[in-house]
Amino acid sequence: MRRKLAAGNWKMNGLRADVAQVEALAQAFPDPGCDILICPPATLLAGFVPAGQGVVSLGGQDCHSATHGAHTGDVSAPMLADAGADYVILGHSERRADHGESSELVAQKVRAAHAAGLIAVVCVGETLAERDAGTTLDVVGAQLDGSLPDCVTAANTVIAYEPVWAIGTGRIPTLDQIAEVHDFLRARLADGAFAAHADGMRLLYGGSVKPDNAAEIFATANVDGALVGGASLKAADFGKIILALCAS
Ligand SMILES: O=C(CO)COP(=O)(O)O
Numbered sequence: 001m002r003r004k005l006a007a008g009n010w011k012m013n014g015l016r017a018d019v020a021q022v023e024a025l026a027q028a029f030p031d032p033g034c035d036i037l038i039c040p041p042a043t044l045l046a047g048f049v050p051a052g053q054g055v056v057s058l059g060g061q062d063c064h065s066a067t068h069g070a071h072t073g074d075v076s077a078p079m080l081a082d083a084g085a086d087y088v089i090l091g092h093s094e095r096r097a098d099h100g101e102s103s104e105l106v107a108q109k110v111r112a113a114h115a116a117g118l119i120a121v122v123c124v125g126e127t128l129a130e131r132d133a134g135t136t137l138d139v140v141g142a143q144l145d146g147s148l149p150d151c152v153t154a155a156n157t158v159i160a161y162e163p164v165w166a167i168g169t170g171r172i173p174t175l176d177q178i179a180e181v182h183d184f185l186r187a188r189l190a191d192g193a194f195a196a197h198a199d200g201m202r203l204l205y206g207g208s209v210k211p212d213n214a215a216e217i218f219a220t221a222n223v224d225g226a227l228v229g230g231a232s233l234k235a236a237d238f239g240k241i242i243l244a245l246c247a248s
Pocket residue numbers: 009092162166167168169170206207208209227228229230231
């Protein structure tokens with residue numbers, strides 16, 4: 001049985017005062033039936049950990065593949081762990097696009113995350129041009145294969161399917177399209193080097209998940225939770241998504 005995960009990616013949003021959102025979530029869900037994760041900017045991690053009260057886990061949004069060294073502006077996986085993070089998002093499409101991250105680099109980062117004891121949330125997803133060209137499964141399959149090093153297990157890795165064209169746009173794939181990709185990802189895992197972990201690996205959907213569409217997305221086969229951007233910034237909205245997930 002896969003434990004469901006509601007993950008919030010705050011991206012480059014949030015200040016210390018927003019700890020109130022984490023406190024509100026922890027108070028609203030003292031004994032949640034699913035895992036709750038907030039990934040704020042790295043500057044906020046250490047301050048948010050106590051507010052999570054052990055029920056809201058914290059995660060980073062990226063890490064370097066090295067443990068330390070001359071990499072100005074970067075944050076390492078051991079640093080995230082030291083700040084109290086349990087997870088780190090890797091290979092988000094905004095990193096792949098804005099920072100030119102290849103799947104090969106993402107795989108190195110996943111390895112670094114695992115070495116630091118972090119759970120990696122590895123993102124894959126096609127652009128609109130790729131979907132229109134009919135290459136969605138080729139694209140996400142190649143990203144999946146290339147982004148997972150051999151240390152991946154169901155316990156230390158979560159996969160997030162995030163169609164680039166659904167992120168921040170209010171546009172979501174049909175439920176059939178979500179199911180097609182999630183079924184494909186699980187089958188791809190089952191076929192390859194991670195066969196022993198395919199059944200236990202959590203697959204999240206991300207891209208314009210909101211309180212009013214969460215329930216139907218969570219009812220879709222092979223969807224084990226969500227990676228939520230904009231709607232995770234306010235506890236009131238994210239709480240409704242968590243409720244929908246716990247009820248699914
Ligand atoms: O990119 C996302 C989460 O990582 C999704 O963002 P939105 O929920 O704002 O579309």
